[in-house]
Amino acid sequence: MYKIRGEVVEDIQKIKEVNDQAFGQENETRLIEAIRKSDSFIPELSLVAKTGDGDVIGHILFSLISIETKDGEESVLALAPMAVKPDCQNKGVGSALVRVGLERCEAAGYRSVVVLGHPEFYPRFGFVRASTKGIRPPFEVPDAAFMVNELVPGSLEGTKGTVQYPEAFSAASDDSAAFFRFMIRKDKKENVNLTLMKHGAKNSSSTYLPKNNKSIISLRTIIVCLTTTSPQSIYIQNHSMKKR
Numbered sequence: 001m002y003k004i005r006g007e008v009v010e011d012i013q014k015i016k017e018v019n020d021q022a023f024g025q026e027n028e029t030r031l032i033e034a035i036r037k038s039d040s041f042i043p044e045l046s047l048v049a050k051t052g053d054g055d056v057i058g059h060i061l062f063s064l065i066s067i068e069t070k071d072g073e074e075s076v077l078a079l080a081p082m083a084v085k086p087d088c089q090n091k092g093v094g095s096a097l098v099r100v101g102l103e104r105c106e107a108a109g110y111r112s113v114v115v116l117g118h119p120e121f122y123p124r125f126g127f128v129r130a131s132t133k134g135i136r137p138p139f140e141v142p143d144a145a146f147m148v149n150e151l152v153p154g155s156l157e158g159t160k161g162t163v164q165y166p167e168a169f170s171a172a173s174d175d176s177a178a179f180f181r182f183m184i185r186k187d188k189k190e191n192v193n194l195t196l197m198k199h200g201a202k203n204s205s206s207t208y209l210p211k212n213n214k215s216i217i218s219l220r221t222i223i224v225c226l227t228t229t230s231p232q233s234i235y236i237q238n239h240s241m242k243k244r
Contacts, residue, residue: 002057002093004100007046014056015048022083031081032061034168040064044108045077047101049084049093058084060097062105063168065114067135069161076148077105078165079115098125102151111155112148114163119144126150134160 007015019028035041040063049058060082066073079101084093102125105113114130115122116137127147130136133156137146150156 002049002051004047004049004096006044007048007059011048011050011056015046015059018056018059018085019081019083021085022089023081028081028083031169032059034170035061035063038063038166038168040166040168042077042108045101045104047097047104049097057088058082058093058097060101062101062110062113065166066164067159067161068164069159073164074159074161076163077110077113079113079117080169082117095124098122102126102149106151111152112150115147115149116141116145117147119147122147122149130163133157136162138162138164 015032016029019032020026022028032046036046042063045062047060048056050056060079062077062079064075065078066075079098082094082097084097102113113127114135115127119142127149129143130146130148131143133148133150135146135148135156148156
């Protein structure tokens with residue numbers, strides 16, 4: 001059994017271990033650490049799933065971002081990242097973190113959440129394509145993967161614009177990269193993340209490009225890998241496109 005609660009100082013190292021193990025890299029940990037030090041951090045919306053013996057087996061983070069509209073900026077939340085320890089995946093922990101997290105967001109007075117993630121996972125929690133609400137990502141991604149959840153029905157009505165991620169999100173990206181490999185990663189249907197991977201590099205960069213990223217992303221050839229033992233991966237290459 002496990003309990004979902006807000007993070008405390010004693011959880012920080014264990015949160016790092018969960019994310020490093022789940023994603024096989026430290027990019028998500030760097031993102032979390034950067035957000036913690038920023039004005040985007042909301043302590044009560046960094047949640048852990050903790051067992052009775054004190055083991056942190058999952059983590060989810062919601063932080064402040066904005067939608068840039070013709071009338072100015074509107075604050076919303078980003079769900080990123082969410083991770084579950086490999087040996088605890090496929091047991092409902094990730095789903096519980098999302099459900100409880102969204103409930104906490106609504107209870108705290110937030111009206112909408114943005115996520116860049118697997119389109120077969122997040123819609124079960126009320127997420128829909130952001131494009132249906134007139135909301136665009138700041139970079140090119142598959143339409144189905146960029147989603148929003150109106151915690152308050154109709155809260156995004158009339159809001160049309162482009163999501164802007166704060167500088168903290170650059171901690172997990174490499175904005176000098178000229179070539180990226182795009183990967184949707186879905187670990188056992190529980191640990192879900194959408195990442196941009198620098199071509200040829202050992203470690204993936206985050207999906208979350210910094211606001212000042214001027215790189216051209218070249219994409220070529222779509223290869224879909226579906227197996228029961230490894231993440232679902234979509235590599236897109238050679239489709240020339242610029243950051244919006």
